[in-house]
Amino acid sequence: MNSLRFALRLLRRDWRAGELRLLAIAVVIAVASVTSVGFFTDRIERAMARQASEVLAADLRVESNQPLPGFLLQEAERRQLAHATTLSFPSVILHRDSTQLVQVKGVSDTYPLRGKMRVRDSVTGADRVADTVPASGEAWLEERLLPLLGVAIGDQIKVGKRSFRVSRIIVYEPDRSANLFQLAPRLLVPLGDIEETGLLGPASRVRHYLLIAGPPSEMSDYRYWVEDQNIGGLQVEDIRSARPELRSALDQGGRFLRLAAATAILLCMVAVALSSRRFVERQSDSSALLRCLGASRRQVTRIFILRLLSLGLIASLIGVFTGLGVQTLLIRLIGHWFTSQIPAPTAWPLVSGLITGILVLIGFSLPSIIRLGEVPPLRVFRRHLDAPPISYRLFLMAALLSLSILLVWQIGNDEMALRLISGLLAGLTILLLISRLLVFVLAPLRHLTAGSWRYGLASLSRNPATTTMQLTGFGLGFTVLLLLAIVRVDLLSSWQGALPDDSPNQFLINIQPDEVEAVRDLLAQGGIMTNGLFPMIRGRLVSINGDPVSRDDYDNPRAQRLATRDFNISHATQPQRDNKIVSGRWWSESQRNESWFSVELGLAETLGIPLGTELEFEVAGSRVMGRVENLRSVEWDSFNVNFFVIGTPGLLVQQPATYITSFYLPAEKRQVLHSLIQRFPSITALDVTALMTQVRSIMDRGALAVESVFLFTLAAGLIVLYTGIQASHELKVQETAVLRTLGVKRSILLLSTLLEFALLGGLAGLISAALASAISYSLANAVFNLPWELNISMWLAALLGGAVCVGIAGTLASRSLLNTPPLVTMRKA
Known part of the structure; x- marks a missing residue:
């Protein structure tokens, strides 16, 4: 017998009969969630990094105090990478009888590669984007040069042997933030005019820069190639090595996004675990029949494993393309949030989705599937016979291995993954203990009640395995949802609150010791703290x-x-x-x-x-x-x-x-700063508003991205709710038929079902609130380095929300059972 061909035939038959649809839907949603989150987070993280790369005016910057070798530029052209060249050196400029030390910067026509320069045509004019660099013979300068040099727009200044006409005021220069503590104010001129100044002698303190931009993979390859050349005195920088403030914001935003993606994976694992159990229970008859027809245990096990893997591959393929379509729609909805174009998707999330689907099925279904080979052939005649119960040790080992691989792989942060896994394992243990305790308490309690309460409590205590599974599934699902809710509301708010509107936007450096008291007094008189x-x-x-x-x-x-x-x-x-x-x-x-x-x-x-x-x-x-x-x-x-x-x-x-x-310097108090500079000419004032804008932009985009990922996780939570309710479907069918045959009213059964599921949901919500709070506290202190506060309202919302959602959903799912005549159910049994 060809096991693969026979497994595919059984797969087609069971799909038509609806046996595999719940498990397949769980896998599709799992993979679609993971893939869409993977695509989304991958593109958003790269978009955030690209937007932050404005601080370098490029994706990569090569720097040297010597003229850069020409083959570096030739290699960039060969790789079809965008490029620009700049150089910078200190010099003194002359205007009438005044002189001033400045940092002269020459730029090529393609500068900047990332971001836009903003300029003003007059002191009181409005900011606007500069589409070009200064024309030949023109110079742009920083606003702080105006009072220092006594220069105005249209005046002529002299730099070395060359005269330039001041045409614009620099408001924002993308790569200025990468070298924040530049002592001298900026003077921007065309690169082609630098040679005519006569200032580029052998002793000149010139820094040469090659700016490169392109796809991330190409940038990485080019960087490795440059470093392999072993050129002395050469420095290669990207955004993460340029500014610690931006590196911190990027890393924090990436951690939030990866945690959000991990929550979707966790919910999908719970959904598949619940679905696979019901699938195995309904396949016991097929296994017994195959054994009666002469199939060995090994053959039966192989057939079911091949069927499982085939189902996983088909469902995963459907899931990855569903995820691709969903993230495309989402990117269209939020694309306007970003100042630069969002990068195109890569193929890696597709591969990641396929691997995730297979790993989830293997980790949470394979131990149960192996049981099917142990179903005795006698079950064909004696339906109560079943396979020996699965070893909890085997199941937990397989589930833990899959969980660990997926979380460490998807999160990319070992400490975060370890704390998340530890918290979930502790939560699983607590849920199992509480569910057992619940069954123990409800057994005598049901005799003290009557009517709907008695039937609802009896249903929970009579089926300890199902009650344990449902409470554990609901509890883990709610824990993950609440964890993401805490991240989305509390931790993100703390992150964004770390940079309030009145954060420092000005630095004063080079203050001499004998000027400290005078500077402090002058700022205090101006109302600046x-x-x-x-x-x-x-x-x-x-x-x-x-x-x-x-x-x-x-x-x-x-x-x-x-x-x-x-x-x-x-x-x-x-x-x-x-x-x-x-x-x-x-x-x-x-x-x-x-x-x-x-x-x-x-x-x-x-x-x-x-x-x-x-x-x-x-x-x-x-x-x-x-x-x-x-x-x-x-x-x-x-x-x-x-x-x-x-x-x-x-x-x-x-x-x-x-x-x-x-x-922090409000716009209306800029005159205080001008007065201070005039009184203390040696002090340098640095405006970091542009850099703060970049950091705030990363925070805002990261927060919006997590908000969007929350919708995917919510969808995964719904399938967990549905599969958890369906876990007791078979038992509910038989119990309902027996009770209705004995004359119990339909309204009493309906109310008992509501009470049963509401009790499960409320208890699961309360436990999950405690678990989510503990996990979020651990992550806030050890991973995100953010303040944490206990959210009491979240506990109340979890208790009521769990009771209402699970109670209503379970009752609605059971209505069809109450509408089915008991005789029909008995005949099917």
């Missing part, structure tokens, strides 16, 4: 535990850059409010003279700096050595002043330092 003025010391890390630091010691490109750059370090007696000590302890006032450092966690992990490490910095020609006393996480997207390394006051207070502060 700062977050404090902090000392900032430039230092280079020269040794770790006595070993010299070299970029050659690291393979990670970010580690190589950090090993060769100067750090902004500081000293303090108290950690800042957006810093959290994750390892070690902060020093007390009595320990301020110790030689200790506090290091940001990301820097420590990148450079391999554990607690207790001895660090040595070179500061202004002298060496400063201290031990790492604590590691701390930093909320870079808060836009407060923060440092990678902080020392004790006794260790660094004698080192030369300037001061830095940040504050």
Whole structure:
């Protein structure tokens, strides 16, 4: 007998009879949910990254202090990647008798590749998008140059040997945020005019840039190719290595989206587990008949496994194309939320959906399917005979393995996946214990009641296996839904609230120590509150535990850059409010003279700096050595002043330092800032409004994306509700027929069914509220690093919502049983 051919024949027969439809629908919805979420999150994450890449004005930036080799540009052209070239250097410009240090930037015609420049044609004019770069002989400048140089639109300025006419004011420059603390104001000119200034001599401090943009896969390949060339002094940056604020926002948004996708997978697993149990129960007769016809146990098992896999493959194919269509519709609905075009879908979510469908079926159905080979042939005559019960250990091992593989794979964050799996396993254990306790309590309680209450409680206590399965299924389903609801409402609100409207949008740097009090007083007189003025010391890390630091010691490109750059370090007696000590302890006032450092966690992990490490910095020609006393996480997207390394006051207070502060500057108080700059010309004011806009944009898009993913998860939750109710369908058919034969009224049975399912739903909702709260607390503190608050209203909503939804759905599903004559049911049995 050809097992595959026979399995397909049985599959076709059972499909016509409706035996496999519930399981197939569960798989289709599972795969469609996963695929649509996969497509959606993949495209939205890439769109968010592309929108954030405006900070570099490209997807990739190659930087060097020497002219870039021509073959880098030729390779980009060969790969058909968009490209632009820029260069930047400090210089002095002349206007009448005034001079001013500026940062001159020359740009090619294709600049920028990502984002748009915004300019004004006059001081009081409205902002607008610049479709071109400055024409030959023209220069655009920052607004802060106007009071410093006394220049106006239309005036001539001189840069080296070349004169330029000031034509526009720069409002927003995409890649300026990638180099936030640029001391001198910007002057933008055409790249072709730079040579005529005569300023590009051998001793010029010029930085050369090659900007590249294209598909993510091409960008990754090009980056690896550039790094393989081993060109000295070359740095390659993408958005995640450019700004910690944006990297933090992107990583956080990605975690939210992946968690939302994981909830859809979890619900689909519950749905398939409930559906497969009913499928196995209804296939016991087919197995017994095959055994009577001479099929061996191995043949029967092989036939059912092949039928299961065939069903899974067909349903998964339907699911992936359904998911593709759904996400296409969704992208059309929300595409206008993004400033740039959303990238085209890749093929990976299709493959991911197929693998997910097969894994879900194998993990949650295969142990039950194997049971079918053990059905005794005598069942054909004695219907009460069945296969030996499945080993819970085998079932849990298979389910846990599939669950772990899928969650770790889909989430991409081992810690988040581990906490989610641990929470669900703990929840499963609690639900099983409570369901057993419920049956134990209801058994004597039903004798103390009458009417509908008695029949409803008796139904729950009389079928402990079904009650346990339904309560567990409802509880896990509600837990996942409530978890996503908490993420969607509470954690997302906390994330967005971390960057309120009055977050600092201005930085003042290069404040001299003798100017600190005067600057503080001037800002206070103008009604501007700062977050404090902090000392900032430039230092280079020269040794770790006595070993010299070299970029050659690291393979990670970010580690190589950090090993060769100067750090902004500081000293303090108290950690800042957006810093959290994750390892070690902060020093007390009595320990301020110790030689200790506090290091940001990301820097420590990148450079391999554990607690207790001895660090040595070179500061202004002298060496400063201290031990790492604590590691701390930093909320870079808060836009407060923060440092990678902080020392004790006794260790660094004698080192030369300037001061830095940040504050929120309303538009109507800009004159206060102008007055401060005129009084203290050495101070540099940096406007980070554009960078904040990028971070807020990522937060808003991430929140909207999670809102949309919630709709998919809700659809998966509905199938869990339906399959959970259908799990007791066979028993309900027989019980209803017997009770109606004995004369129980239809209205009493209807009310008893409502009470039965409402009790299950309310209890499942209450338990799931506790489980979802515990899991969300763990994720908020350990993964998202966000504040968490207990939501009491969610508990009440879960209790009432579970009782109402499950009660009404179960009653509606049972109405057909009450309308069927008992004699018809008895004859079928």
